[in-house]
Amino acid sequence: xxxxxxxxxxxxxxxxxxxxxxxxxxxxxxxxxxxxxxxxxxxxxxxxxxxxxxxxxxxxxxxxxxxxxxxxxxxxxxxxxxxxxxxxxxxxxxxxxxxxxxxxxxxxxxxxxxxxxxxxxxxxxxxxxxxxxxxxxxxxxxxxxxxxxxxxxxxxxxxxxxxxxxxxxxxxxxxxxxxxxxxxxxxxxxxxxxxxxxxxxxxxxxxxxxxxxxxxxxxxxxxxxxxxxxxxxxxxxxxxxxxxxxxxxxxxxxxxxxxxxxxxxxxxxxxxxxxxxxxxxxxxxxxxxxxxxxxxxxxxxxxxxxxxxxxxxxxxxxxxxxxxxx
Amino acid sequence: xxxxxxxxxxxxxxxxxxxxxxxxxxxxxxxxxxxxxxxxxxxxxxxxxxxxxxxxxxxxxxxxxxxxxxxxxxxxxxxxxxxxxxxxxxxxxxxxxxxxxxxxxxxxxxxxxxxxxxxxxxxxxxxxxxxxxxxxxxxxxxxxxxxxxxxxxxxxxxxxxxxxxxxxxxxxxxxxxxxxxxxxxxxxxxxxxxxxxxxxxxxxxxxxxxxxxxxxxxxxxxxxxxxxxxxxxxxxxxxxxxxxxxxxxxxxxxxxxxxxxxxxxxxxxxxxxxxxxxxxxxxxxxxxxxxxxxxxxxxxxxxxxxxxxxxxxxxxxxxxxxxxxxxxxxxxxxxxxxxxxxxxxxxxxxxxxxxxxxxxxxxxxxxxxxxxxxxxxxxxxxxxxxx
Amino acid sequence: xxxxxxxxxxxxxxxxxxxxxxxxxxxxxxxxxxxxxxxxxxxxxxxxxxxxxxxxxxxxxxxxxxxxxxxxxxxxxxxxxxxxxxxxxxxxxxxxxxxxxxxxxxxxxxxxxxxxxxxxxxxxxxxxxxxxxxxxxxxxxxxxxxxxxxxxxxxxxxxxxxxxxxxxxxxxxxxxxxxxxxxxxxxxxxxxxxxxxxxxxxxxxxxxxxxxxxxxxxxxxxxxxxxxxxxxxxxxxxxxxxxxxxxxxxxxxxxxxxxxxxxxxxxxxxxxxxxxxxxxxxxxxx
Numbered sequence: 001x002x003x004x005x006x007x008x009x010x011x012x013x014x015x016x017x018x019x020x021x022x023x024x025x026x027x028x029x030x031x032x033x034x035x036x037x038x039x040x041x042x043x044x045x046x047x048x049x050x051x052x053x054x055x056x057x058x059x060x061x062x063x064x065x066x067x068x069x070x071x072x073x074x075x076x077x078x079x080x081x082x083x084x085x086x087x088x089x090x091x092x093x094x095x096x097x098x099x100x101x102x103x104x105x106x107x108x109x110x111x112x113x114x115x116x117x118x119x120x121x122x123x124x125x126x127x128x129x130x131x132x133x134x135x136x137x138x139x140x141x142x143x144x145x146x147x148x149x150x151x152x153x154x155x156x157x158x159x160x161x162x163x164x165x166x167x168x169x170x171x172x173x174x175x176x177x178x179x180x181x182x183x184x185x186x187x188x189x190x191x192x193x194x195x196x197x198x199x200x201x202x203x204x205x206x207x208x209x210x211x212x213x214x215x216x217x218x219x220x221x222x223x224x225x226x227x228x229x230x231x232x233x234x235x236x237x238x239x240x241x242x243x244x245x246x247x248x249x250x251x252x253x254x255x256x257x258x259x260x261x262x263x264x265x266x267x268x269x270x271x272x273x274x275x276x277x278x279x280x281x282x283x284x285x286x287x288x289x290x291x292x293x294x295x296x297x298x299x300x301x302x303x304x305x306x307x308x309x310x311x312x313x314x315x316x317x318x319x320x321x322x323x324x325x326x
Numbered sequence: 327x328x329x330x331x332x333x334x335x336x337x338x339x340x341x342x343x344x345x346x347x348x349x350x351x352x353x354x355x356x357x358x359x360x361x362x363x364x365x366x367x368x369x370x371x372x373x374x375x376x377x378x379x380x381x382x383x384x385x386x387x388x389x390x391x392x393x394x395x396x397x398x399x400x401x402x403x404x405x406x407x408x409x410x411x412x413x414x415x416x417x418x419x420x421x422x423x424x425x426x427x428x429x430x431x432x433x434x435x436x437x438x439x440x441x442x443x444x445x446x447x448x449x450x451x452x453x454x455x456x457x458x459x460x461x462x463x464x465x466x467x468x469x470x471x472x473x474x475x476x477x478x479x480x481x482x483x484x485x486x487x488x489x490x491x492x493x494x495x496x497x498x499x500x501x502x503x504x505x506x507x508x509x510x511x512x513x514x515x516x517x518x519x520x521x522x523x524x525x526x527x528x529x530x531x532x533x534x535x536x537x538x539x540x541x542x543x544x545x546x547x548x549x550x551x552x553x554x555x556x557x558x559x560x561x562x563x564x565x566x567x568x569x570x571x572x573x574x575x576x577x578x579x580x581x582x583x584x585x586x587x588x589x590x591x592x593x594x595x596x597x598x599x600x601x602x603x604x605x606x607x608x609x610x611x612x613x614x615x616x617x618x619x620x621x622x623x624x625x626x627x628x629x630x631x632x633x634x635x636x637x638x639x640x641x642x643x644x645x646x647x648x649x650x651x652x653x654x655x656x657x658x659x660x661x662x663x664x665x666x667x668x669x670x671x672x673x674x675x676x677x678x679x680x681x682x683x684x685x686x687x688x689x690x691x692x693x694x695x696x697x698x699x700x701x702x703x704x705x706x707x708x709x710x711x712x713x
Numbered sequence: 714x715x716x717x718x719x720x721x722x723x724x725x726x727x728x729x730x731x732x733x734x735x736x737x738x739x740x741x742x743x744x745x746x747x748x749x750x751x752x753x754x755x756x757x758x759x760x761x762x763x764x765x766x767x768x769x770x771x772x773x774x775x776x777x778x779x780x781x782x783x784x785x786x787x788x789x790x791x792x793x794x795x796x797x798x799x800x801x802x803x804x805x806x807x808x809x810x811x812x813x814x815x816x817x818x819x820x821x822x823x824x825x826x827x828x829x830x831x832x833x834x835x836x837x838x839x840x841x842x843x844x845x846x847x848x849x850x851x852x853x854x855x856x857x858x859x860x861x862x863x864x865x866x867x868x869x870x871x872x873x874x875x876x877x878x879x880x881x882x883x884x885x886x887x888x889x890x891x892x893x894x895x896x897x898x899x900x901x902x903x904x905x906x907x908x909x910x911x912x913x914x915x916x917x918x919x920x921x922x923x924x925x926x927x928x929x930x931x932x933x934x935x936x937x938x939x940x941x942x943x944x945x946x947x948x949x950x951x952x953x954x955x956x957x958x959x960x961x962x963x964x965x966x967x968x969x970x971x972x973x974x975x976x977x978x979x980x981x982x983x984x985x986x987x988x989x990x991x992x993x994x995x996x997x998x999x
Contacts, residue, residue: 036410036413036414039406039409039410039413040406040410043402043406058803064802064803111982111985111986114986114989115985115989115990116989116990117802118739118745118937118940118941119941119985119989119990119991121937121941122937122938122941122942122981122985123981123982123985123986125934125937126938126978126979126981126982126985127978127982129934129978130975130978130979130982133521133974133975133978136492136493136522136974137492139494139497144493144494144497145426145427145493145494145495146426146427146430146450146452146494147401147426147427147430147431149430149456164409164412164413164435164438164439165409165413166409235402239401239402239405239406239431240434241401241402241405241427241430241431241434243401243402243427243431244427245399245400245401245402245427249934250361250400250930253810256803256806257806257807257810259803260803260804260806260807261807264803285360285395285396289359289360289394289395289396290359290360290364290368290396290821291818291821291822292360292396293360293814293815293817293818294814294815294818294819294822296811296814297810297811297812297813297814297815297816297817297818298811298815299811300807300808300810300811300814301793301808301811301812301815303807303808303811304797304800304804304805304807304808304811305793305796305797305808361927362927362930362931364821364826364926364927365825365826365827365828365925368825368826492974518970519970519971521974523931523934523974524966524974526720526724526921526922526962526963528717528720528721528724528921528963529717529720529962529963529964529965529966529967529970530966530967530970532716532717532720532967533967533970549827549828549923549925550828550923552828552830553828553830553920553921553922553923556830556920557921559838560838560840560849560851561840561849562840562847580827581827581828581830584765584829584830585830586830586832586833588838619825621825621827
C-alpha cells in the first residue's frame, strides 16, 4: 500500500456516511413526531450515551468492563448533590459530574491495565460494588436506600425549564448525546484513537512501534468514565432523583447487553442497541408485565444462535431497497 | 412558563372528558413484577384483582380500570412510567410501590399532576411527607418496632442484640426499637447490620450467640426472613435461651407455611396475620387462595387490598368526582374494617393508623400461623407523633 | 473461633461446588457461561419439588437434583451451546444472559416467585457437639459431601483416561482431535458434569443461600469471583479460592461486622491486581 493509499484508508471513516445522516434524522423525527414518548426517548438517549462510553472502553480499547455503573452512578450522585446544594445550572452540573467520574476513572484505570478479560471483568465489577456499598453507607450524603431527595435543577441555559412531559429533557439529553458522540467520533479517528485501537488489536506490536500503551489506555478509560458520568448526571437531572440503583450490578450488565446487541467498535452500536433494547423492553413489558423477560431472553438467544447478521440483515436489505428505489 | 402552557393544554384536553359521566376511573398500579422484588408485585396484583372481583368494578357510576406497569424495582422506571400514565393514559390515581425509593421518585409526579398516590408496601416513615397527595395503606416500620420493644420490656427481657438489614428500612426498624427499649430501661448489647447482598447469615448469628442476650430482635426483608430464622434455630440459639423477636416481615404469611417447625415460638409484632379471626379476613384469605393459585395471603396482599378499598371509598365519598384534590380530601379520615381489623387514615398526616398485634408462631390445623396474642388498636406512626 | 472457621469452610465448599462447573466450562471450553447459576437453580427447584411435593427423602433428592441438572445441561449443550462455542466472548455473554432471563421466567411461571424452603429431615437439623467445636449437622454434611466431590474430581482429572483426554482437549483441541479423541463428546460430558455439580450445589445451598427465581443473577457475582480468583484451570485453584473467600467472608463479617460488606470485594480487587491470572494460575497462562 502506498503512503497515499494508507492515508486515504485511515481518513475514510472520518467522512460521514449516508447511513449516519439517516440515523440522526430518524432520531430527530422521533422527537418531533412522538411527543408523548419523550420520556422514553430521554431514557433511551441516556442509555445510548452510557453505552457509547462503554464502547470506547470495550469496543475501541478492548477492555471488558462489567462495572461501568460505578462511573454512571458517581456522575448521577454528583449532579444530584450539587443540585441539592444550590448549584442548579444543569450544564455546569454535567461538567462537574463528568470531572468527578473522570477522576474516578483515572484512579481505577491502573487496576485494569493488566490481566485477562475475566480478570478485568471482575475488577471492574468489584469496584462498582464497592461504590454501591459506599453509597448505601453514606446515608447522610446520599440518602442511602431511600434515594437522594430534594434535588433542584434549574432551567437549561436559564430558559428551558424541565417539563413534566419530558420535552425539554429529551431535547437536552439528545443534544448532549449528539455533542459527545461527535467528540467520541473525532477522538476515535484521530491519531490518539487509532493508537488505542492498535493497542487493542496487538499490544506487543504497538509497544514495538513506540505507542505509550499505559498512558493511552489510562486516557481512554478516564475519558469514557467521564462520559458515563455525564450520562448518569443526565439521568439525575432529568428525573431529579437518584437512588442506589444507579450503581447496581444490573445497570452495568444492561449497558453491556445493549452494546453487544448493537455491536461493538463502531460507536453506533451503543445507540442502535439502546433504541432496540428500550423499544423491546417497553413493548414486551406492556404486553406482559410479568413475563417480558422471557421474550427478551429468547430474542437474545436467537440473536446469537441464528446470527445477528441474519436477524438484522432482512430489515437492512429492505431499507437499502427503499433507498435505492428513491 | 413552558410547563404552564402544557398544563393548560392538558387541562383543556381533559375538560370535555370530565363532562362525560361514564368516564372510567383509571388506577395506575406501579409495582415490581420482575426482578428481586417480584413477589411483592405479584401479591399486590392478585390482591387488587381479588378486591375488584369481590366488590365489582363500578364505583359511583365509574368503571374501574387498572393499568398495571412493571417498574422492575428501579426508581427511574417508576417515575417515567408514572409520568406516562398521567400524560398518555390520564390516570386518576397511583397505587402500588413496593419499595421506598420507588414511592419517593413518584412523589413529585403526584404533586404536579395533583392525583393521589396510595403507597401500599413501602414502609419508611418519611414517605408521606414527600407530597400532599401521598397516602399510606400499609404500615410504617416504627409502628411494629416500638410495640415489639414494649412487649420485650414487659416480659422481663433486659439485654438484646438487634440484627437488621443494612438499608433504610433496617435503620428505621433498628432505631425505633432500640431507642424505645433503652428508654424503658433495657440494654442493647450490640446493633448488627447485615448487608443486603449477603448469602450467609452464619457470622452474624454466631455473634449474637456469643453475646448471649436475653433476646435477639431482627428485621430482614420478607423472603430471606425464613432462611434467617431457620439458621437461628440450626445454631441451637433457641435452646440456649435466646428469644427471637421480630417485626412481622420475618414471619410473612406468604411463606411462613413452608418455613418448617423451626419457626415455632417466634414472637413478632405486626399488623396482619392470615389467622386473624374475623369474617372479613376469612373471605379475604379464601378469595386470595383461589385467585393466586393456592397461596396464603400475606401482609403485602392485605395492604394492597386495603389500598384499593381506600380508593373505592374515596370515590364514593366524592360521589363520583374524580378530581385528584377532591379524592385526596376524601381519603383523609377514612375509617373502615380491613382484613387486619379497624384501620383509618390520619387526616393530619395522611398516615395509616393500624392495629398492631403481638403474635406467636403456632400450629393451627397442622400449618404454621402467626397467632395473635395481644392487640394494640389504632397505633399511630410514632415518628410523626413527636411535637 | 473454631465455629466460625467451620461455618466459613462449609460456605466456601458450597461456593466451590456451585462454581466449579463454571470453572470447567471457562477453563476447558473458553466459554463464558453466565447461565451457570440457572443450572444450580434447576437443581434446587427439582430438590424442593421432590422433597416437599412428593416426600422423596432429602438425601435421595440430592443426586436426583444433580442428575436432572446434568441432563438439562447436556440437552442444552447439544442443542444450543454447540452453536456458540466459536463466537466472541461478548456474544456468549448475550446468549447466556438470554438463557438466564428465560430460566427465571420459566421458574417463575411454573413455581411462583416466592422464596422456597426445603423440608430437611430431623437428623440434619441438630447441632453436634464435637468437644472443641459445635457444628450444625447440615453444615457438616456440606463439608463432607463437597470435600469428597472435590477429591473425586481431582482424582478423575489427574488419574483417569477420561481426565487425560480432557486435559489434552483443553491444551490443544486440534491435536487432540488428530489423535482420535472425540473432543465434542468430551466437552458435552464435561458440560453435563459441571451442570450436575451446579444442580447439586443449588439443592444443597437452598437451605443456606435461599432459592427464588432471581437466584442465577443474585449469585452470578459470587461464582465469577471464585472462578476468577482461583484461575480458570484445574480444580485446585477454584477450590482453594472458594475456601479462602468463604472463610474470609464469614470471619470478616464476624470480627468486623461494620465493614463486612466491603471485605469480599476489596479482597478480590487486591487479589487480582496482585495476581491478574488468578491465585493459582499455571505459570504459562493463556
